Amino acid sequence: MSIFKKIKEKVTPPNVRLTIELRKPFFILGDNIDGVLQLESKEEFDCTEIRCELECIERVRRIRRIYDATLKREIEQQVWESTTLFSTRPRLIGAMHIPEGFIQSLPFKIPIPPGAQPSFKSLDRIVAWNLKGVVAVEGRPDATSRTIELQVVHPSQVPKPVVPTVTCKYCGTAYPENEVKCPNCGAPRMV
Incomplete structure (x- = not known):
């Protein structure tokens, strides 16, 4: 192996x-981030681990007097x-030899703490989940995927599906369209 190839591998x-x-x-805060990390190798090497990195970073604009x-x-x-408000690095696979042409799909599930901050952007404050x-490699820089910014919201901010309702013609109670009889008086639903 030439010296230039060795130097190139180091950097x-x-x-x-x-x-x-x-x-x-x-x-949603308190929910799990479910996904798949897909890996496709174009060279042969040894890795120390394959992992995901999740971070919640808050940036605040301040006025300083200098x-x-x-x-x-x-x-x-x-x-x-x-x-950094929250950071986790769950390991998907430990040390292994990766041959050229290696293809693998690695499912992951990362819990989001329920007490963490949701995603937020304003003129002077940003909370971002990345x-x-x-793929960690000893003696070389790590290979990384593109960083994805996630949208994390409070449970109350999640849009709830609107359930169509029907009004009972006998007692006037509104109930879901998928029920067969009125939950208040028991009258059968009229179509």
Whole structure:
């Protein structure tokens, strides 16, 4: 193996295509993120693990007063501060040898804490949930999938399906259309 090939291996991640497929377009606090990490290798290498990384990051815009030496006075400057509110790295597979042409679909289920922050964007505050797949390789940069920003909402923000109702012609009670008789008076449903 030439010295240039060895140097190239040290600074480039393995040639692997990683894609994440999710079962739903949005998720509820306290729910699970269900999906599949698909891996397709285009080179042979050894990995230490294959995992998913889920992070909830809050970014807040602040006004800071800093001293400007050229103006010889303090000026206000806008800065964005970020904090990681939640982070988890569930392992899907441990150490293994991956041959060239290797294709694998790895299902995953990651719980979202019920007390966490939902996704949020405003002029001065952003709460973002990010998910990516990682193939960790010792001695080389890790191969990663595209980072997906998830929509995580409060349970009350989830749109509930509207159930069509029927009004009982005897007692006036509204009840779901799929019931055969009135739950209040027991009269059969009239079509």
